[in-house]
Amino acid sequence: MAEKIIELKNLVKTYDGTNVVDGINLYIRKGEFVTLLGPSGCGKTTTLRMIAGFETPDGGEVLLNGKNITDLPPYLRPVNTVFQRYALFPHLNVYDNVAYGLKLKTVTATYENKNGETITKKQRLSKKEIDERVSKALKMVDLEEFEKRDVTTLSGGQQQRIAIARAIVNEPEILLLDEPLGALDLKMRKDMQIELKEMHRKLGITFIYVTHDQEEALTMSDTIVVMNDGVIQQIGTPKDIYNEPKNAFVADFIGESNILSGTIVGKNKVRFINKDFDMVDDFPEGDKVDVVVRPEDIFIVSKGLGQADGKIIDSVFKGVHYEMTFKIGKTEILIQDTVERTVGEEVSIIIKPEDIHVMEKAVASNTYIGTITKRNTVEFGEGEFECDVTTLYPNSHLDEEGYLITEQGEKLDLTGTDVLVEVALDKIEIIDNEDDGDASGEIISIIYKGDHYQVIIRTPEEEEDFVVDTDYLWNENDKVSVKIKPEDIKLKLKEK
Amino acid sequence: MNALRFSRKHLGIPYIIFLSVFVILPLVLIVLYAFTDSEWHFTLNNFADFFLRSGNLKVLAISFGLALLTTVICILIAYPVAYVLAQSKLKASGIYLLLFILPMWINFVLRTAAVKELLYMLDGLGIYDVSENYFLSTIIGMVYDYLPFSILPIYTVLIKIDKSAIEASMDLGANPVQTFFRTTLPLSMPGIMSAVTMVFLPTTTTYVIADTLGNSKVTIIGNLIKTQFDAGTAESWHVGSAISLVLLVIIFASMLFSGKLNENDQKGGASKW
Numbered sequence: 001m002a003e004k005i006i007e008l009k010n011l012v013k014t015y016d017g018t019n020v021v022d023g024i025n026l027y028i029r030k031g032e033f034v035t036l037l038g039p040s041g042c043g044k045t046t047t048l049r050m051i052a053g054f055e056t057p058d059g060g061e062v063l064l065n066g067k068n069i070t071d072l073p074p075y076l077r078p079v080n081t082v083f084q085r086y087a088l089f090p091h092l093n094v095y096d097n098v099a100y101g102l103k104l105k106t107v108t109a110t111y112e113n114k115n116g117e118t119i120t121k122k123q124r125l126s127k128k129e130i131d132e133r134v135s136k137a138l139k140m141v142d143l144e145e146f147e148k149r150d151v152t153t154l155s156g157g158q159q160q161r162i163a164i165a166r167a168i169v170n171e172p173e174i175l176l177l178d179e180p181l182g183a184l185d186l187k188m189r190k191d192m193q194i195e196l197k198e199m200h201r202k203l204g205i206t207f208i209y210v211t212h213d214q215e216e217a218l219t220m221s222d223t224i225v226v227m228n229d230g231v232i233q234q235i236g237t238p239k240d241i242y243n244e245p246k247n248a249f250v251a252d253f254i255g256e257s258n259i260l261s262g263t264i265v266g267k268n269k270v271r272f273i274n275k276d277f278d279m280v281d282d283f284p285e286g287d288k289v290d291v292v293v294r295p296e297d298i299f300i301v302s303k304g305l306g307q308a309d310g311k312i313i314d315s316v317f318k319g320v321h322y323e324m325t326f327k328i329g330k331t332e333i334l335i336q337d338t339v340e341r342t343v344g345e346e347v348s349i350i351i352k353p354e355d356i357h358v359m360e361k362a363v364a365s366n367t368y369i370g371t372i373t374k375r376n377t378v379e380f381g382e383g384e385f386e387c388d389v390t391t392l393y394p395n396s397h398l399d400e401e402g403y404l405i406t407e408q409g410e411k412l413d414l415t416g417t418d419v420l421v422e423v424a425l426d427k428i429e430i431i432d433n434e435d436d437g438d439a440s441g442e443i444i445s446i447i448y449k450g451d452h453y454q455v456i457i458r459t460p461e462e463e464e465d466f467v468v469d470t471d472y473l474w475n476e477n478d479k480v481s482v483k484i485k486p487e488d489i490k491l492k493l494k495e496k
Numbered sequence: 497m498n499a500l501r502f503s504r505k506h507l508g509i510p511y512i513i514f515l516s517v518f519v520i521l522p523l524v525l526i527v528l529y530a531f532t533d534s535e536w537h538f539t540l541n542n543f544a545d546f547f548l549r550s551g552n553l554k555v556l557a558i559s560f561g562l563a564l565l566t567t568v569i570c571i572l573i574a575y576p577v578a579y580v581l582a583q584s585k586l587k588a589s590g591i592y593l594l595l596f597i598l599p600m601w602i603n604f605v606l607r608t609a610a611v612k613e614l615l616y617m618l619d620g621l622g623i624y625d626v627s628e629n630y631f632l633s634t635i636i637g638m639v640y641d642y643l644p645f646s647i648l649p650i651y652t653v654l655i656k657i658d659k660s661a662i663e664a665s666m667d668l669g670a671n672p673v674q675t676f677f678r679t680t681l682p683l684s685m686p687g688i689m690s691a692v693t694m695v696f697l698p699t700t701t702t703y704v705i706a707d708t709l710g711n712s713k714v715t716i717i718g719n720l721i722k723t724q725f726d727a728g729t730a731e732s733w734h735v736g737s738a739i740s741l742v743l744l745v746i747i748f749a750s751m752l753f754s755g756k757l758n759e760n761d762q763k764g765g766a767s768k769w
Contacts (some may be wrong), residue, residue, distance in 0.1 A: 054663055074666040075675075081667045087660035091682040100678070101668035170668065 002030040005065060005174060005206050006051060012059035013046050013230075018463065020046050022230035023060070028208065028223075033200050035209045035217040038227035039253065044210045045084075045178055047227070051208065052081050052176050064173075079174040080167035084182055086159045088151045094162055095147040098137055101170040102130045137169035140199065157188045168199070174206040181216065193219050214254045218242060226250050247359055248454075251292040252447050258298075258333050260450035262291040262358065270358055273328050273450070275308045279356040289358045290449070295323070295336040297355035306348030312341045331451040366428070366467055369494065370421040372414045375402035378491065380421050381464040383439020383482070387489040389414055420492040425469040427488035430455065430480050437481025441466065443474050457482060526744075529737035534730035542731075542738035552720065552739075559716040560746075562631075562706075563699040566638040567646075570695045571688060573639070574646035578687075579680075581647075582654035593651060597644040604641055608708045611637045615709070630713040637709040638699050646691035653687030654680075689754060697747060717743055 006028040013021040021043040028034050036044035049055040050062060053074035062070045069077060080101070088097050106122040113119050125133075138144050141161035146154070151162060160180060167175055177196075181189045197220050200207050211217055217224050218238040226233040226241060226249075234246040245251035248259050262272035264287045270279050272291045283289060303309055310328030322340045326333045326349060333349070341347055370380030375398065378387045390396045392414070395407040404412045431437045441459040455474055457466040466482050474480065533539045546552050577596060581589050599607060615633055618624035626633060657680065665675040703718035717739065724736030 052667060054666075073671075074663070075669050075671050079667075081664070083660050083664060085658075085660060087658065087664040089661055089664070089679060089683075091679075091685075100665070100670075104669045104674060166664075166668070 002032070003065075004028065004063075005030045006208070007063040007066075008047070008051075008060065009063065010060035011047065011050060011057050011062065013043070013050060013055060014058045020230050021050070021057075024227075024230075024232055026225060026232065026235070028206060031204055031206055033197070033207045033209065033220060033222045035211060035221040035224050036227060037211060037214060037217040037224050037253075038233075040212055042227045043230035044212075044227050048081075048176050048178055048208060048210045051174070052079055053077050078172055079176055080170050080172040081176040081178065082160075082163050082167050082180045084179045086163040088159055088162060088166070090152055092151070093147070094138070094143070094149045094151055094154075095134055097151055097162055098134045098166045098169050099130050100166060102133055105170070133169055134165075137165040140168065140202075141165045141195075156183055157192070160184065160192065164196075164199070168203060172205065174208060175203075177207065177209045179211055180209075181211075181213075189216070196220060218254070226253065228253075244357060245292055245359065248290045248292070248361075248447055248449075251290075251357070251359075256295050256334060256336070258293045258295065258450060259447060260291045260293070260331065260333075261361075261452075262289050263287070264289060264358075268353070270356065273308055273331050273333075277307065277351060277356055278353040279358055280353050281356075281358045283358055288361050290361050292357040292359065293333070293351055293355060295334040296321075297351060298326075298333065298335045298337075299350040300324075300326075300335060300337055300339070300341055300347050301350055303346045303348050306350045309346065309348045312343055312345045312347060315340060315343055329451070333450060365425060366421075366423045366465070368421040368423075368464060370419050370491075372417045372419060374415060376486075378419060378421060378489065381439045381466060381482075382441070382459040382461055383437070385438045385484055385489055386486045387491060388486055389491065392419065392491050392493055418494045420494055422490040422492070423466075423484055423488060425454070425467055427484060428466055428468040429483045430457070430468055430470055430472070430474060431483055432480060434479045434481050437483045439466070440479065440481035443476050443478045443480060446474060446476055526737045526740055529734050530741045531738075532734060534734065542735050543742070545735055546739055546742060555715050555717055555720055556742075556746075558714070559700050559718070562634065562638070562714075562716060563696050566635055566642065566699045567692055567696045569635070569639050570643055570646040571650075571691060574643060574650055574691060575684075575688070578647050578651035578654055582651055593647075596647050599640075600644040605704060605708075607641060608637055608705050611640055612708055626711075630710040633709040634706050634714045637705045638702075641705060642695040642699060645694040649690040649694060650684060650687040653684045657683050692754065693751065696750075700747065701743065 004027045006026075008024050008026045011021055011024040012019060020041075024043075024047060036047060038044045046055060050057050053069075053072060053076075057070060060070075061068050064077070064079075089100065092100070102125055105125055107125060108120055109123050110118060110120045134147070135144060138146065141164055143158060143161055143165070146158070146162075151159060154162065160183075163180070180196075181192050184192060193216060196207075196209075200220075209217075209220065218241075221238055223235065224238055224241045225235050228249050234241060234250045236244070241250065241254055245254060245257075251257045251259055260272045262270045264283045264285050265271045265276055266285060268279055268282060269276055270281075270283075270289065270291060271277070299306070300312075308328055310326050310333075312324050313327045313332070314325035316323045317340075318336075321336045321338050324335045324337065324341060326335050326347070335349070368380035370378045372389060373379050373384060376386060376389055377384050378389075379385075389404060390398060393404065393406045393412075397405055399405055399411070404414055406412065429437075434440045439459060441457040441464075443455055444458045444465075445454075445456040447454045449469075452469050452471050453473055455468045455470055457468065457480060458464070459466075468482070530542055531538055531540070533541060581593050581596075584592075612633075615624060615626055615636070619626045661679055661683065662675060665679040666672075670678060700716070701718040701721075703716055703722060706714045706716045706719065721736050721739050721743075724732045724739065
């Protein structure tokens with residue numbers, strides 16, 4: 001295995017009190033093609049910018065070849081960046097753009113003078129050497145004849161190639177690419193993907209690539225780092241990430257998938273959609289899990305011949321395959337198959353054990369640290385909820401003034417007491433009107449889980465999350481409020 | 497009905513009328529006056545008269561010298577100011593900018609008079625000798641009056657420069673000083689050029705400042721033209737027009753020259769002034 005070239009240790013970056021990058025630990029080996037993948041705002045670009053030196057981390061370290069470079073300015077780092085919008089210099093022509101870095105470069109030359117003394121001095125590259133290296137770089141991106149052209153007259157694809165040539169001409173140890181193909185059309189993007197991969201092979205240097213396009217990541221990378229909310233969700237090869245997603249977020253983000261709630265019912269047996277399925281993963285019996293099945297891994301057979309019977313309720317032609325929706329009970333499952341089934345047809349499905357991916361339920365319940373306010377209310381998640389404080393002490397009750405009387409007859413004033421609060425996912429009610437509930441926030445994520453949606457509502461100030469299982473479809477970015485019944489709020493005294 | 501249809505072309509009509517009456521017609525008149533004598537016969541005597549008087553050429557030299565010096569000083573002060581304002585992340589940077597350009601809102605004759613009073617006050621304190629420094633006083637007044645006009649265009653261009661071009665430069669190994677001279681400065685050339693135009697053109701002709709602060713000891717070409725038009729003799733309007741035409745040609749030539757310079761520097765760059 002090649003040695004580590006970049007190591008990120010506990011990297012943190014904060015903007016306006018929010019951790020955009022929240023304690024990232026990652027190492028990258030020499031020569032690897034690594035992709036940071038995630039939705040916009042997940043912290044992938046910020047991570048890249050900290051490697052480039054444009055952002056100073058608020059915590060943690062960046063190591064390059066084992067040396068701490070956290071405070072090194074960008075111009076002293078042996079890395080070059082291909083920017084999202086190319087960032088070519090509009091006042092320079094193609095040649096001068098590509099030669100920009102070379103003209104600044106100094107090399108240490110050693111020679112003997114007349115007196116036989118060895119002299120070392122720093123000198124700039126010769127015009128001839130710059131010429132040679134520029135034309136080599138331009139040849140690499142197939143733009144040899146463009147040296148004298150004005151960069152503003154070039155097409156998007158050509159500008160991107162110049163941006164790549166401008167970076168690789170400096171022979172950096174690491175090439176950073178920040179969504180470099182984002183502004184190109186689909187056809188050009190596909191071509192450039194292959195060319196970049198080819199370039200990586202030829203140059204043999206480390207590529208760190210940032211994208212939100214999962215297909216791009218799967219096509220090009222040796223290793224994919226899936227990020228969300230400033231945290232690494234999974235690191236693995238494209239195959240691992242696709243076939244063995246670690247959690248529901250990764251499964252949902254990488255390709256189409258069915259995410260269903262299941263229970264482990266025995267050794268290598270999982271129960272979902274009210275049927276038992278064999279699987280290869282080993283989980284403790286009784287665990288509540290998320291089951292991920294890719295749409296292309298489900299086979300449709302005639303009614304009665306498969307593992308579960310249901311009905312096709314929708315079918316859309318997608319070019320190579322049909323995308324069909326199979327309904328069993330309340331659950332809808334997406335299936336991709338090259339053979340079309342008519343809508344309304346009653347069929348059965350088969351899922352092979354190795355195609356059933358089981359993972360620990362991302363969130364089993366909501367937990368918060370709250371504070372008891374007044375008599376029977378608790379404050380958490382930026383809201384004040386009615387609760388039953390007598391559950392904190394067995395056999396206690398409240399007196400008329402609102403003081404808690406314990407079993408032993410002790411009189412306690414609980415105001416200000418910190419408690420652990422637990423609320424089940426399906427015990428939270430979402431209310432359309434922001435002001436009608438006990439706490440309010442914005443919907444930041446919706447994941448379809450077969451027979452229900454899992455919605456995450458984030459509060460504006462402290463960014464507490466309410467994870468809610470609901471039958472209704474809400475819209476991302478909607479401002480809503482939540483209501484919880486007093487008996488569904490489980491309280492526990494915080495251990496001192 | 498077609499003839500009455502309103503097309504976009506018609507929106508230009510008021511502008512064309514304005515241009516004809518206030519730009520083209522006066523220009524034609526100036527040319528007409530410059531090349532004729534009081535009898536309206538064609539003559540080049542007006543120009544000969546201007547160029548053959550050695551005092552006039554000196555005035556021309558002083559005018560352009562004064563304008564050039566004022567422009568250079570203005571840019572040297574305005575660029576750092578605009579740069580700092582454009583860089584600052586402070587919410588208050590808009591207010592600082594306002595403070596710099598606020599004097600623009602005050603009548604400039606008043607401003608010039610204020611500078612004069614200020615200089616006399618310094619004279620009274622023995623710090624500055626007005627009677628010895630008429631030329632310097634004129635420059636101080638001109639720089640003061642035209643500084644806002646040079647800060648604004650440079651600031652506007654600087655804040656529009658793509659931050660990622662600066663980052664790209666750093667990324668490619670340029671330290672902050674190299675980045676400034678190789679990227680920021682060339683990219684802000686359009687702003688500098690318009691600042692130059694905004695300062696150079698008026699300072700060659702604004703005799704009010706020279707009169708007020710130079711105590712009529714500093715004569716610029718504007719004074720010369722004014723004297724001719726004020727004289728009221730049969731010839732004077734013709735001579736005055738000739739001087740105006742000479743000035744116009746020189747300014748046009750110098751702008752053409754600086755435009756060329758800018759173009760070489762700024763391939764495909766921002767628009768010309």
